[in-house]
Amino acid sequence: MMLPWNEILKLPEGALAGDRRIPKTQLAEQARIAKASKVPMPLLDKLRDIRFFASLNKSNSRILPVKNDTYDIESIIFLTCGLNSTKGVTDALRMVHSCFPNPTVILAEGFANPGIAISAALRRKNLAEHGAFVTEKIYASGLFKAGSPEYTPYLDRLSFVTLPQTTLLDYLIALGDRTLLARSVKTLGFYPICKDSETDLLMGHVKTMDALTSKINELKDARKAKDATLADTTKLRVEIRKLEQQCASVMDEIKRMCQ
Structure with a gap:
């Protein structure tokens, strides 16, 4: 059973999508439509299931979209992802990010092996190919135990009200920066809180x-x-x-x- 993620993220109720399951075949088709590279089956096999958790946009959050020569961000998609294996999880989540033109936040949880991970991807227009998108940056927390007290400050800083609400780009980058800092916990022994x-x-x-x-x-x-x-x-x-x-x-x- 997946974590009650919205107790952590506290997204507006109108953004929640009901955890609709996304079949792996649809994921592969989405990759083709988004002009992503061919999806390797071994990576798909690492995924137990993918569910559409939420979509944050102007209508349900009052956060402004960003449309310019570099970005076309009308919404941020949140996905929950069950993992059959936590080995090679970075490549598997990167593959999922590449399947969508939107910025995506993946909330991953291991089943055979315990541990959770959060990964956020900023996507931008592919200047060499009209209508295509590429990943500009991925912010990954790495795997950690949900109940580990040293990660509590990180999870607290993902609450909707603590993040910038000027534009969807500002929101995503701040969430990503805070997620990236979670990788330092294993080195420092604590979650460092600094300016984004x-x-x-x-x-x-x-x-x-x-x-x-x-x-x-x-x-x-x-x-x-x-x-x-x-x-x-x-x-x-x-x-x-x-x-x-x-x-x-x-x-x-x-x-x-x-x-």
Whole structure:
């Protein structure tokens, strides 16, 4: 059974679509109509089911659409997605996004393996082919347990009233930025709350921390090697200490941004 997603998103009642099931054959046909690449069957097999959860538009939200040379956003589609397997979920969800010209938000939940994931895609016009759309950016949370307390601040920040309601583009980007930050929880141990406009900068710091942590662990393993000499272990200890200081400095900057 899927999570009560609207207890998290709190979308207007008029936006809800009743969880109508979308057959996989229709999904493949939708990909053809949207001029997406051919849908690989192994990816479809990862999907237990796809359901039309909601459609956010001007009439049910009073949020303005965006129509210009780059975007044609009349609505944002929300889909629930049951997963037969959580392995390779990123590619499977990316495939689903490509089936629709609209920006899409996928609310995924594993069945055989526990875990949920949220993925949002910003779609834009394909300037090389009239009537076609391409994915500009995908914001993915990665898999996590629904009841994990460290993810509660993230889910709280998906509530409709906390997101910009100027245009559908602003709403989608803010939801996407907040979703992208959820990927940092496994590195930081907490969900960082910063200005939506600083998400890319903060994620750059998280990437740096990942690289430093990986290098520290590599050097620690080298220190434990049976053939490591005293000189080797002394040199490695100094290098590890230097990297740990760099890591602490980056963490301080992350905390500063999140104040």
